[in-house]
Every structure is written in C-alpha cells, then in structure tokens.
Amino acid sequence: MFLRISSAIAAIWLGAAPVLADTPVTYTDNGRALFSFSVPDFWAVRTGGTREIEDTQLGDPRAVARVMGIRPVTDDNVWIGFVAPAGVASIDGGLRYLQDVDKFLVKSPVVSDNVSTRIGGLPAQVIRGTGTRDGRGVNFTATVIDLPNDRVAVAVAVLRDGADPAYVEDLNAVFASFRAAR
Amino acid sequence: MTRKLIKRTCLALSLGAASFTLSACDGVTVGVGYGYDPFYDSLLWNDYYHDVDVDIDVDRPVRPKPPVGKPPARPKPPIAKPPARPRPPVARPPTARPPIHRPAPRR
Numbered sequence: 697m698f699l700r701i702s703s704a705i706a707a708i709w710l711g712a713a714p715v716l717a718d719t720p721v722t723y724t725d726n727g728r729a730l731f732s733f734s735v736p737d738f739w740a741v742r743t744g745g746t747r748e749i750e751d752t753q754l755g756d757p758r759a760v761a762r763v764m765g766i767r768p769v770t771d772d773n774v775w776i777g778f779v780a781p782a783g784v785a786s787i788d789g790g791l792r793y794l795q796d797v798d799k800f801l802v803k804s805p806v807v808s809d810n811v812s813t814r815i816g817g818l819p820a821q822v823i824r825g826t827g828t829r830d831g832r833g834v835n836f837t838a839t840v841i842d843l844p845n846d847r848v849a850v851a852v853a854v855l856r857d858g859a860d861p862a863y864v865e866d867l868n869a870v871f872a873s874f875r876a877a878r
Numbered sequence: 879m880t881r882k883l884i885k886r887t888c889l890a891l892s893l894g895a896a897s898f899t900l901s902a903c904d905g906v907t908v909g910v911g912y913g914y915d916p917f918y919d920s921l922l923w924n925d926y927y928h929d930v931d932v933d934i935d936v937d938r939p940v941r942p943k944p945p946v947g948k949p950p951a952r953p954k955p956p957i958a959k960p961p962a963r964p965r966p967p968v969a970r971p972p973t974a975r976p977p978i979h980r981p982a983p984r985r
Contacts, residue, residue: 742918749923758924765918775917781926796926801917829916854917 718873723764723778723849730780731816731841731849734873736866739766746782766870773859776867778851780843787821790840790848794823801852802827802834815841816874833857837867843876 718734742765750757765777781793809824820841827834841849853867
C-alpha cells in the first residue's frame with residue numbers, strides 16, 4: 697500500500713516538474729513596440745530609456761537608446777541585453793554599432809564564429825567569441841537582428857567564467873522567444 | 879571510566895565539527911544587486927554617435943543655447959524655520975489593565 701502511494705506521488709512529482717512559465721516583455725521606442733522576448737523564470741529585468749549621457753572628461757553628450765538587460769537572480773555571471781539603436785537601419789549598420797560597443801563590453805575580443813542566420817523568422821548575424829572583463833574570461837554572443845521598418849535589434853549574451861553552463865539553455869530560450877512586433 | 883572518556887571525546891569532536899560546518903555556510907549566499915552592472919553599462923555606453931569616422935548622421939534635437947549672462951540669483955531659503963510641531967508627551971499615563979492572575983475565591 698505504502699509503495700503504491702509513494703509511486704503515485706513520484707509520478708505526480710515527475711509530471712509536474714518540467715512546467716515552464718516564462719514572462720513576455722516588449723521593447724518599445726517612443727511608444728511603439730519593436731520586439732518582444734520571454735524572460736525565464738527567476739531572472740531579473742532591468743530597463744532604461746532613451747536619454748543623453750555625457751562623458752565627464754570629454755564633455756561630449758551622446759544619445760543612448762533604451763537598454764533592456766536580464767540576468768538570473770542568483771548569478772551575475774550571466775547576462776543578456778537588448779538595444780534598438782536609433783538611426784541604425786540595417787545589419788551592416790548594427791555591426792558597425794557593435795564595433796563601437798565591444799571595446800566597452802569585453803577586452804581583447806577574439807571572434808570564433810560569425811554566421812548569418814534567422815532569429816524569430818528575421819535575418820540575423822551572430823558573432824560568437826571570447827574576451828576578458830575585469831580580469832576574468834568572458835564568453836559572448838553578439839547578434840544583430842533585422843527588424844521591420846528600418847530598425848535593428850542588437851542583443852549581447854554574456855557568460856563570465858564561473859557561470860553555470862546550464863544557463864546556456866535559458867539564453868537560447870530567450871533567443872527562441874524573440875519576435876518582432878507587428 | 880574509559881567509556882565515559884570516549885563518550886566525552888566523541889561529543890567534543892562532533893560539536894567542533896558542527897561548528898566548522900555551520901561557519902562554512904556563512905557568506906555562501908549570492909549577493910544580488912544593481913550597484914555595479916558592468917555589462918548593462920557597457921551596452922548603454924557607445925562610441926557610435928561620437929566617433930567621427932562613422933559616416934552616419936543621427937538627427938539629434940537642437941539643444942537650446944544657454945542664456946547669456948549670469949542666471950538670476952536663487953531666492954535664499956528663510957533663516958527662521960516654521961515652529962516645531964507640538965510633541966506628544968513622552969510619558970503617558972499607565973493604562974489600566976485587568977489583572978491576568980486573580981486569586982482563587984476561597985471556599
């Protein structure tokens with residue numbers, strides 16, 4: 697009898713385990729939705745907005761677009777961020793934008809892979825590589841996704857040394873959930 | 879006597895091991911906060927709109943010119959402060975509480 701009950705409980709437990717409930721978020725610019733993606737469970741979202749920031753040494757203000765970053769609540773070695781920079785209309789433009797960002801993102805980047813693919817049914821360029829940040833090794837995947845209406849989405853996923861490799865699955869789930877707004 | 883000594887030694891050793899095990903848990907918790915978020919800040923900051931070599935013009939709104947001359951002096955804050963609010967009395971009269979324990983009625 698006890699065996700039967702315990703096996704039934706085990707069956708319920710195993711059956712209930714793989715349920716996922718991701719949270720969809722939408723990236724907007726001037727009130728217009730550009731794209732959306734799903735945030736995995738137990739991840740934190742940080743969002744900014746369009747603004748101008750200034751280098752105190754150069755005294756040169758520059759416009760920055762909304763950056764949305766997500767990361768696991770309990771692991772700050774994993775991060776993925778999205779930005780749709782203003783005035784960037786093509787994948788080539790997005791790659792030039794990335795060139796002006798990568799020096800801040802990682803030091804001594806070494807590109808291991810540069811492929812054209814499709815993300816969310818849209819043309820995309822994926823650049824994978826490694827580098828360092830604050831003296832620690834970093835594994836990055838930078839993507840430029842061609843959005844409708846002459847816009848692009850730039851997504852950068854980062855796994856710092858020491859990150860749980862299981863988070864790669866979550867990162868790929870975020871990419872798989874990427875959809876352009878209609 | 880020997881048995882007692884062995885018991886005591888075992889107890890002392892297990893207590894020592896327990897204290898080491900508990901202290902090992904200290905500081906294992908992952909601290910999460912947005913005080914320093916290097917990757918977020920890096921994706922935010924870019925040279926794209928700054929680099930002169932980039933052959934793309936971004937229509938930035940024209941910034942209003944700062945007014946010529948010194949701005950008018952700010953109004954000085956009043957030196958005197960508004961009267962302080964009446965403070966509630968520090969000591970309050972004791973509230974009458976019913977006795978919790980009452981002597982049992984004599985039979």
